[in-house]
Amino acid sequence: MSSIDFSTTIGNAWFPAPTFTASGCASSGRELAQFFPLREMGGVVTKSVMSKPRNGRATPRMAETPSGMLNSIGLQGPGIDSFIANDVPYLVEQKARIIVSIAGETIEEYSTLARKLRSVSGISAIEVNISCPNVENRGLVFACDPDASRRVIDGVRKTIGGELAIIVKLSPDVTDLVSIARGVVDAGADGLALINTVLGMVINVDTMRPQLGGKTGGLSGPAIRPIAIRAVYQVHAALPNTPILGMGGIASGKDALEMILAGASGVSIGTASFGNPTAIMSIQSELKEMLINRGFTSLKQAVGFAHRVEATNNE
Amino acid sequence: MVVMMATINKNAQQILAPIISNKRVGQYHQIILNIGDMAAHCKPGNFVAIKVGGAQSAMVLRRAFAISRVSMSATLGGTMELIVAPYGQGSSWLCALPEGAVIDLVAPLGTAFGIPTEPVHVLLVGGGYGSAPLFGLAELLNARGCRVDMILGASTAAKIYAPMEGKRAVNSMRIVTEDGSTGTQGRVTDLIPALVADLDIAVVYSCGPMAMLAAITKITDDLDVVHQASVEESMACGIGICMTCVLPVKTDDGSTSMLRSCIDGPVMDGSKVQWDLVGKTL
Numbered sequence: 072m073s074s075i076d077f078s079t080t081i082g083n084a085w086f087p088a089p090t091f092t093a094s095g096c097a098s099s100g101r102e103l104a105q106f107f108p109l110r111e112m113g114g115v116v117t118k119s120v121m122s123k124p125r126n127g128r129a130t131p132r133m134a135e136t137p138s139g140m141l142n143s144i145g146l147q148g149p150g151i152d153s154f155i156a157n158d159v160p161y162l163v164e165q166k167a168r169i170i171v172s173i174a175g176e177t178i179e180e181y182s183t184l185a186r187k188l189r190s191v192s193g194i195s196a197i198e199v200n201i202s203c204p205n206v207e208n209r210g211l212v213f214a215c216d217p218d219a220s221r222r223v224i225d226g227v228r229k230t231i232g233g234e235l236a237i238i239v240k241l242s243p244d245v246t247d248l249v250s251i252a253r254g255v256v257d258a259g260a261d262g263l264a265l266i267n268t269v270l271g272m273v274i275n276v277d278t279m280r281p282q283l284g285g286k287t288g289g290l291s292g293p294a295i296r297p298i299a300i301r302a303v304y305q306v307h308a309a310l311p312n313t314p315i316l317g318m319g320g321i322a323s324g325k326d327a328l329e330m331i332l333a334g335a336s337g338v339s340i341g342t343a344s345f346g347n348p349t350a351i352m353s354i355q356s357e358l359k360e361m362l363i364n365r366g367f368t369s370l371k372q373a374v375g376f377a378h379r380v381e382a383t384n385n386e
Numbered sequence: 387m388v389v390m391m392a393t394i395n396k397n398a399q400q401i402l403a404p405i406i407s408n409k410r411v412g413q414y415h416q417i418i419l420n421i422g423d424m425a426a427h428c429k430p431g432n433f434v435a436i437k438v439g440g441a442q443s444a445m446v447l448r449r450a451f452a453i454s455r456v457s458m459s460a461t462l463g464g465t466m467e468l469i470v471a472p473y474g475q476g477s478s479w480l481c482a483l484p485e486g487a488v489i490d491l492v493a494p495l496g497t498a499f500g501i502p503t504e505p506v507h508v509l510l511v512g513g514g515y516g517s518a519p520l521f522g523l524a525e526l527l528n529a530r531g532c533r534v535d536m537i538l539g540a541s542t543a544a545k546i547y548a549p550m551e552g553k554r555a556v557n558s559m560r561i562v563t564e565d566g567s568t569g570t571q572g573r574v575t576d577l578i579p580a581l582v583a584d585l586d587i588a589v590v591y592s593c594g595p596m597a598m599l600a601a602i603t604k605i606t607d608d609l610d611v612v613h614q615a616s617v618e619e620s621m622a623c624g625i626g627i628c629m630t631c632v633l634p635v636k637t638d639d640g641s642t643s644m645l646r647s648c649i650d651g652p653v654m655d656g657s658k659v660q661w662d663l664v665g666k667t668l
Contacts, residue, residue, distance in 0.1 A: 132631075133628065147632065292446045
């Protein structure tokens with residue numbers, strides 16, 4: 072078999088493979104380690120952690136939908152101190168590459184989280200999940216507010232200095248994704264994670280009320296893949312030098328290749344792991360084989376390949 | 387007296403398992419799968435997560451089923467029995483599969499029923515097809531010298547699951563239906579206080595709808611008896627990564643935490659589950 076340079080970089084973070092968990096779809100990694108060694112994928116993107124422990128939303132928290140599912144977890148988690156004390160050392164011991172996802176309710180909370188993570192060794196990058204309600208601005212989601220998005224990233228960048236790569240996770244539920252992407256890159260983001268779930272709702276026709284305890288939920292799975300591909304394609308066209316971690320319904324090597332061709336430097340796998348605990352491993356090997364079969368000698372050559380302009384005889 | 391429940395899926399594996407037989411039993415299907423050596427690791431209370439709908443299916447999530455029982459035989463090797471109600475799209479697909487079809491499953495998952503270290507008297511309470519995993523449990527308890535009595539309840543006679551061979555390990559079996567179509571009219575909880583007292587019961591094991599488990603806990607909380615309940619909450623992954631199947635449970639420090647019913651359950655200490663808070667925001 073011919074070989075390929077399968078590695079990828081986001082900011083100053085290097086990963087041997089372009090395959091990651093999606094935040095919130097792998098807890099903190101321990102549960103998947105039962106099925107494959109965590110070091111064999113590109114990296115673990117942990118569940119978004121906040122300053123304090125959180126219980127999250129009421130159940131039911133999920134509803135299956137055609138080729139997808141809705142979830143409404145509400146960022147249940149142990150809080151940053153317990154996370155740093157318990158979860159990070161486990162991942163380091165497993166020799167996993169770690170991207171820590173953080174979430175806050177205020178601009179200050181994001182900076183506080185970044186400060187606590189700055190001195191933790193073994194972390195490759197920070198994912199800033201800005202799809203959270205901003206309690207200081209009528210609960211308007213940061214990711215839907217260009218100004219608040221920029222200010223969050225500006226605060227995190229100033230706190231963290233140049234040591235850790237910053238990846239900003241954006242919501243597709245906006246009118247102009249490219250302008251929000253450009254804003255956070257200007258504020259210091261090294262990379263972007265696209266896309267977060269799409270807001271949705273299911274109504275139970277027996278109870279005749281919303282099915283989820285939290286009423287609305289995030290739609291994920293193959294149902295949203297074309298939205299994700301479009302989002303990555305548009306943002307890569309506008310910001311070709313910004314690495315993108317592409318996600319949204321990737322369930323096979325073919326789906327991953329589509330995402331890479333659209334402009335992603337790496338892919339995150341979320342909902343597919345719910346249906347198949349070893350999904351990441353099979354997607355990884357299928358993607359590698361498909362790249363080799365198409366004549367690529369490195370992953371980087373394929374990133375954004377769908378954007379190429381063919382020379383024509385008239386030129 | 388009751389041993390600690392296991393809390394991690396250290397024996398979980400993903401395998402392809404052929405269906406040996408698939409028979410309709412009343413309102414349910416009895417499905418027997420060839421699972422090979424995995425059978426040695428499955429304990430009563432554990433569950434299995436099955437991929438449904440085939441490769442092109444729009445159903446992206448596995449379906450979780452209690453493992454009814456496992457056995458080892460010289461001719462078939464390790465087998466797993468499931469009792470499935472064809473109510474939803476996924477379970478209907480599974481029940482329609484022919485013998486010889488191969489399914490993708492992950493097992494054994496979750497906690498198992500704790501087995502007493504002494505030969506005490508135990509009461510098993512099942513609601514609807516929630517009784518299925520109790521028969522395998524009854525055999526194990528019986529083999530350990532426990533006296534096993536059972537109460538099965540359902541809304542109506544057709545929803546009682548009580549296989550003939552299941553009764554062998556049981557000292558007595560009482561049937562209760564809400565419409566009185568078989569057994570006594572009423573609910574399982576009507577019989578529990580007197581049975582616990584008369585039979586000197588040390589452990590109550592329960593499996594069935596959440597409302598039944600909550601009602602049993604109300605009774606057992608006032609009695610000197612351990613209650614091990616097998617819970618159910620809608621679940622996306624079954625392996626602890628999605629955080630959807632959580633229940634409010636009182637932890638050792640007295641606070642209440644949202645614990646995953648797939649990892650910290652499905653068998654939980656009934657007295658620790660905050661049944662009144664299920665479906666509420668803490």
